[in-house]
Amino acid sequence: MSDTGPADTRRRISLRTTRMEAFSDGVFAIAATLLVLDLTVPAVTSKDVGHQLAEEWPTYLAYLVSFATIGNAWLGHSVITEYLDRADPILLRLNLALLFFVSVLPFPTHMLAEYVSNEGAERIAVTVYGLNLLAISAFIAIIWHYALWQRLVTKDNTEDDVRALTKKLDPSLASYAVVIGLGLWQPKVAVVLYFIIALFMIIPFRAVLQEARRRRRS
Amino acid sequence: MSDTGPADTRRRISLRTTRMEAFSDGVFAIAATLLVLDLTVPAVTSKDVGHQLAEEWPTYLAYLVSFATIGNAWLGHSVITEYLDRADPILLRLNLALLFFVSVLPFPTHMLAEYVSNEGAERIAVTVYGLNLLAISAFIAIIWHYALWQRLVTKDNTEDDVRALTKKLDPSLASYAVVIGLGLWQPKVAVVLYFIIALFMIIPFRAVLQEARRRRRS
Amino acid sequence: MSDTGPADTRRRISLRTTRMEAFSDGVFAIAATLLVLDLTVPAVTSKDVGHQLAEEWPTYLAYLVSFATIGNAWLGHSVITEYLDRADPILLRLNLALLFFVSVLPFPTHMLAEYVSNEGAERIAVTVYGLNLLAISAFIAIIWHYALWQRLVTKDNTEDDVRALTKKLDPSLASYAVVIGLGLWQPKVAVVLYFIIALFMIIPFRAVLQEARRRRRS
Amino acid sequence: MSDTGPADTRRRISLRTTRMEAFSDGVFAIAATLLVLDLTVPAVTSKDVGHQLAEEWPTYLAYLVSFATIGNAWLGHSVITEYLDRADPILLRLNLALLFFVSVLPFPTHMLAEYVSNEGAERIAVTVYGLNLLAISAFIAIIWHYALWQRLVTKDNTEDDVRALTKKLDPSLASYAVVIGLGLWQPKVAVVLYFIIALFMIIPFRAVLQEARRRRRS
Numbered sequence: 063m064s065d066t067g068p069a070d071t072r073r074r075i076s077l078r079t080t081r082m083e084a085f086s087d088g089v090f091a092i093a094a095t096l097l098v099l100d101l102t103v104p105a106v107t108s109k110d111v112g113h114q115l116a117e118e119w120p121t122y123l124a125y126l127v128s129f130a131t132i133g134n135a136w137l138g139h140s141v142i143t144e145y146l147d148r149a150d151p152i153l154l155r156l157n158l159a160l161l162f163f164v165s166v167l168p169f170p171t172h173m174l175a176e177y178v179s180n181e182g183a184e185r186i187a188v189t190v191y192g193l194n195l196l197a198i199s200a201f202i203a204i205i206w207h208y209a210l211w212q213r214l215v216t217k218d219n220t221e222d223d224v225r226a227l228t229k230k231l232d233p234s235l236a237s238y239a240v241v242i243g244l245g246l247w248q249p250k251v252a253v254v255l256y257f258i259i260a261l262f263m264i265i266p267f268r269a270v271l272q273e274a275r276r277r278r279r280s
Numbered sequence: 281m282s283d284t285g286p287a288d289t290r291r292r293i294s295l296r297t298t299r300m301e302a303f304s305d306g307v308f309a310i311a312a313t314l315l316v317l318d319l320t321v322p323a324v325t326s327k328d329v330g331h332q333l334a335e336e337w338p339t340y341l342a343y344l345v346s347f348a349t350i351g352n353a354w355l356g357h358s359v360i361t362e363y364l365d366r367a368d369p370i371l372l373r374l375n376l377a378l379l380f381f382v383s384v385l386p387f388p389t390h391m392l393a394e395y396v397s398n399e400g401a402e403r404i405a406v407t408v409y410g411l412n413l414l415a416i417s418a419f420i421a422i423i424w425h426y427a428l429w430q431r432l433v434t435k436d437n438t439e440d441d442v443r444a445l446t447k448k449l450d451p452s453l454a455s456y457a458v459v460i461g462l463g464l465w466q467p468k469v470a471v472v473l474y475f476i477i478a479l480f481m482i483i484p485f486r487a488v489l490q491e492a493r494r495r496r497r498s
Numbered sequence: 499m500s501d502t503g504p505a506d507t508r509r510r511i512s513l514r515t516t517r518m519e520a521f522s523d524g525v526f527a528i529a530a531t532l533l534v535l536d537l538t539v540p541a542v543t544s545k546d547v548g549h550q551l552a553e554e555w556p557t558y559l560a561y562l563v564s565f566a567t568i569g570n571a572w573l574g575h576s577v578i579t580e581y582l583d584r585a586d587p588i589l590l591r592l593n594l595a596l597l598f599f600v601s602v603l604p605f606p607t608h609m610l611a612e613y614v615s616n617e618g619a620e621r622i623a624v625t626v627y628g629l630n631l632l633a634i635s636a637f638i639a640i641i642w643h644y645a646l647w648q649r650l651v652t653k654d655n656t657e658d659d660v661r662a663l664t665k666k667l668d669p670s671l672a673s674y675a676v677v678i679g680l681g682l683w684q685p686k687v688a689v690v691l692y693f694i695i696a697l698f699m700i701i702p703f704r705a706v707l708q709e710a711r712r713r714r715r716s
Numbered sequence: 717m718s719d720t721g722p723a724d725t726r727r728r729i730s731l732r733t734t735r736m737e738a739f740s741d742g743v744f745a746i747a748a749t750l751l752v753l754d755l756t757v758p759a760v761t762s763k764d765v766g767h768q769l770a771e772e773w774p775t776y777l778a779y780l781v782s783f784a785t786i787g788n789a790w791l792g793h794s795v796i797t798e799y800l801d802r803a804d805p806i807l808l809r810l811n812l813a814l815l816f817f818v819s820v821l822p823f824p825t826h827m828l829a830e831y832v833s834n835e836g837a838e839r840i841a842v843t844v845y846g847l848n849l850l851a852i853s854a855f856i857a858i859i860w861h862y863a864l865w866q867r868l869v870t871k872d873n874t875e876d877d878v879r880a881l882t883k884k885l886d887p888s889l890a891s892y893a894v895v896i897g898l899g900l901w902q903p904k905v906a907v908v909l910y911f912i913i914a915l916f917m918i919i920p921f922r923a924v925l926q927e928a929r930r931r932r933r934s
Contacts, residue, residue, distance in 0.1 A: 078358060078362055081301060081305060081358045081361070082358075083735060083738070084301070084302060084305040084738060085305045085308060085309055085354060085358075087735060087738040087739045087742055088305055088306055088308070088309025088310065088313075088524075088742055089309045089312060089313055090739060090742070091309075091739055091742025091743045091745075091746055092309055092310055092313040092314075092528075092742065092746055093313055093316075094743060094815070094819055095742075095743055095746040095747055095750060095819040096313060096314075096316065096317070096746075096750075097819075098747075098750065098819055098820055098822050098823050099317070099750070099753070099822075101820075101823045103823075103826050103827045103830045103831075105830075110836075112840050115840070125820075129816055129819070133812045133815075133816075136739060136812075137808060137809075137812075140732060140735045140736075140739075140808075143735070144732055154355060154358075155355075155482060155483075158351045158354075158355075158482075161312070161351075162347055162351075165312055165313040165315075165316055165347070166316055166319075166343075168316050168317075169316050169319045169321075172321050173321045176321050176323075177321075182328070182330075186330050186333070264809060264812075265809075296576060296580055299519060299523060299576045299579070300576075302519070302520060302523040303523045303526060303527055303572060303576075306523055306524055306526070306527025306528065306531075306742075307527045307530060307531055309527075310527055310528055310531040310532075310746075311531055311534075314531060314532075314534065314535070317535070372573060372576075373573075373700060373701075376569045376572075376573075376700075379530070379569075380565055380569075383530055383531040383533075383534055383565070384534055384537075384561075386534050386535075387534050387537045387539070390539050391539045394539045395539075400546075404548050404551070517737060517741060517794045517797070518794075520737070520738060520741040521741045521744060521745055521790060521794075524741055524742055524744070524745025524746065524749075525745045525748060525749055527745075528745055528746055528749040528750075529749055529752075532749060532750075532752065532753070535753070590791060590794075591791075591918060591919075594787045594790075594791075594918075597748070597787075598783055598787075601748055601749040601751075601752055601783070602752055602755075602779075604752050604753075605752050605755045605757075608757050609757045612757045612759075613757075618764075618766075622766050622769070
C-alpha cells in the first residue's frame with residue numbers, strides 16, 4: 063500500500079508535465095498558424111497585382127518576425143521542459159501567463175501590418191508589438207529561473223546549461239528593451255531589429271557547441 | 281492467453297484516458313487562442329489611434345476574463361485527470377459537454393465586446409456570458425463528482441483532495457449564480473466580478489498548501 | 499542484432515498509431531472549435547437584440563448538430579484506435595479521407611445557417627450537409643471494416659465488439675441515406691432528424707451494457 | 717550517479733522527439749483545417765445558388781490540392797519520425813522551416829481561389845502556390861537527408877527505406893519544378909497537375925510493396 067502511494071504520485075506528477083506540454087504545444091501551434099489569417103489577398107483592380115503584393119512587404123515581414131518569435135519561444139520552452147523533472151502549481155500558472163502572451167501575438171502583428179503607413183499609429187503598434195515580444199521572452203526566463211529555484215529540474219549537467227540558457231535569455235531581454243525605446247523614434251528600424259533578434263535567438267550556437275561536446279565525450 | 285486479455289484491456293483503458301486528454305487539450309488550446317480573432321484593430325482615422333485603442337477596454341477585459349476562465353477550466357481538468365485511473369463512456373460524453381461549453385465561449389465573449397455600449401443588449405450579452413462561465417464550472421464539478429461516484433479515481437489521498445477541490449468548485453458555482461443575477465441590474469460590475477472570480481480560482485491556494493504538506497512529509 | 503530489429507519495428511509501428519491519433523485529435527478538436535466562428539453576433543439596431551438572437555435559431559441548431567457529429571466521430575474513432583494494434587499505410591490514407599470530411603464540415607454548416615431563409619438554396623445546403631455527415635459515418639465504418647479485414651486489431655473480445663460497433667454504424671448510415679432523400683422535400687425536418695441521429699449515436703447504449711458485463715465478470 | 721546521467725539524457729532526447737512530433741502534428745492539423753475558412757458561401761441572390769456553387773470549382777479544387785499536399789507532408793513527416801532515433805537542434809530548426817511553409821499554405825490557396833478569373837493575377841498566384849508546394853516537399857527531403865547524414869535514424873532496414881523514400885521525394889521535387897515553369901504559360905493546367913502530383917504521392921506504392929514483403933517474411 064505504501065509502495066503504490068509514491069508510484070501513483072510519480073505517475074500523476076509526470077502526467078501533469080505531459081499535459082502542460084500538450085496544452086502548450088497546442089497554443090504554440092495554433093498561434094503560429096493563425097497568423098496566416100492576417101495575410102490578406104489584395105483585390106484584383108486595374109493596378110498590377112504583382113506590384114500590389116510587393117507593397118504589402120511590411121505585412122509579410124511582421125508575419126515572419128511573429129512566426130520566428132513563436133518558433134523561438136517553443137524551442138526555449140522545449141529546452142526547459144527537457145530538463146523539467148516535475149511541474150508544480152505555480153509553474154503551471156506561470157506557463158499559462160506565457161501562453162497568454164503567445165496567443166495574443168497575432169493581435170499586435172495585425173496592428174503592425176495595418177498601421178505601417180501611418181506614422182503616429184505605427185509608433186504605437188511597434189511599441190505594443192515590442193512589449194509583447196519582450197513579455198514572451200521574459201516569461202520564458204521567469205519559468206526557467208523559477209524551475210531552477212524550486213529545484214524542479216533534473217540534476218545532471220544543470221550547471222552548464224543554466225549558464226548557456228542564461229547567456230541567450232538575458233541579452234535578448236536587454237536588446238528587446240533597447241529596441242522598444244528605439245522604436246518610439248524609428249519604428250521601421252525596430253521591426254527589422256526584432257527580426258535580427260529572432261534570427262540570433264533561433265540560430266543554435268549553444269546547441270551546436272553542446273552537441274560537439276557530447277560527441278567528443280561518447 | 282488469459283494473461284494477455286487483462287493486459288490488453290488495461291492498455292486500451294489507459295489509451296482512452298490519453299485520447300480524452302489529447303482531444304480536450306486541443307479544444308482548450310484552440311478556444312483560448314481563437315479569442316484573439318475578436319480583438320479588432322481600429323481603422324486609422326483622423327482620430328488619435330492611442331485614444332481609440334484605450335476606448336476598446338471592454339473588448340480587452342472580456343478577452344482577459346475568457347482566457348483566464350479557459351485556463352482555469354484547463355487547470356481543473358488537469359487536476360481531475362491527474363487522479364483519474366480510467367475513463368468510462370459516460371465520462372467521455374460528460375467531457376464532450378464540457379468541451380462544447382469551452383469551445384462556444386468565444387461567441388458570448390464577442391457578443392459582450394460588441395454590445396458593451398448598448399444598455400439593453402449589454403444585459404443580454406452579460407447574462408449569456410455568465411451562463412456560459414457557469415456551465416463550464418458546473419461541468420468540471422459534474423465530471424469530478426461522477427468520477428468519484430463511479431470510483432474512476434486512484435485511491436491514495438483522495439479524501440483530502442475531494443474536500444480541497446470541492447472547496448473551490450462549490451463556492452465558484454455559487455458566486456457565478458449570484459453574479460448572473462446581479463448582471464441583470466449592473467452588467468458592467470458583473471464583468472469585473474467575473475474577472476475577480478477567475479483570479480480567485482486561478483490563484484493556487486490549495487496547491488500551495490498541498491505542496492507545503494508534501495514537502496514536510498518527504 | 500536480430501533482437502533489436504523486431505523491437506525497433508514494434509516501436510515504429512506503435513509510434514505510427516500514436517501519430518495518427520495525435521493528428522486526428524488535432525483535426526477533430528480544431529474542426530469542432532472553428533464552428534464557433536460561424537456564430538455571428540447580430541448588429542445592434544433599433545430592433546430588440548433578444549428577438550434578433552432568437553431568430554438565429556437555425557444557426558444555433560446547425561452548430562449543435564455539427565458539434566455533436568464531430569464529437570460522435572471522435573468517439574467512434576477512439577473506439578477503433580482502442581482496438582487497433584497497428585496502423586498500415588492504407589489505413590493512414592483512409593484516416594486522412596475521414597479527416598478531410600471532418601475538417602470540411604464547417605463549410606456546409608455555414609451554408610445551412612446562411613440559406614435557411616431561402617427555400618431553393620436551403621434544399622441544396624441541407625443535401626450537401628447530409629452528404630457530409632454520411633461521408634463521416636461511412637469512413638468511420640470503412641476504417642473499422644478495413645482494420646478488421648486486415649487483422650490490425652487486437653484479438654480479445656473482438657467478436658462481441660464487432661457486432662456492437664456494427665449495430666450502431668450500419669443503422670446510422672441507413673438513416674442518413676433516408677434523411678438525405680427526405681431533405682429534398684422537407685429540408686427543415688431533415689436538420690431536426692440529423693440532430694436526433696447524432697443524439698442516438700452519442701448515447702452510449704453499447705458501452706453501458708459492456709461496462710455492466712465487465713463489472714459482473716470482475 | 718554516472719548511471720542516471722545517460723538514462724536522463726536518453727529520457728530528454730526522446731522527449732525532444734515527442735515534442736517535435738506534437739508541435740508538428742498541431743501545425744499540420746491546424747493548417748489543414750484552417751483551409752476551410754477560405755471556402756466562402758455565395759450570397760443568396762436572384763441567381764440560382766446551385767449554379768453559383770458550381771462556378772466556385774477552382775476554390776474547391778485549390779482546397780483539395782492544399783489538403784492533399786498537407787496530408788501528404790504529414791505522411792512523409794511521420795515516415796521520417798518513424799525512423800528517427802533522436803532530434804538534434806539543427807533538425808528542430810529545419811522542422812520549424814518546414815512548418816513555416818505548411819502554415820503559410822492557406823495564403824496562396826486563398827490567392828489562387830481569388831485570382832482564378834484574372835489572367836495576369838492567376839499567373840502570379842499559381843507561381844507562388846507552386847513555389848510553396850515545392851518548398852514543403854524540399855524541406856521534407858532536406859530533413860530526411862539531414863537525419864541520414866547525421867545518423868539520427870535507427871539502423872535496421874535503413875538501406876531499403878532510404879532508396880524507397882528517395883524514389884518518391886526526388887521525382888516529386890523535379891515535377892514541381894517543371895510544373896512551376898509550365899504554370900507561367902498554362903496556369904489552370906498547372907493546378908490540375910499539382911493535384912495529380914499530390915495523388916501520385918499519396919498513393920502508397922512503396923508501403924504496399926513493403927507490407928507485402930513484410931508479410932512474406934513472417
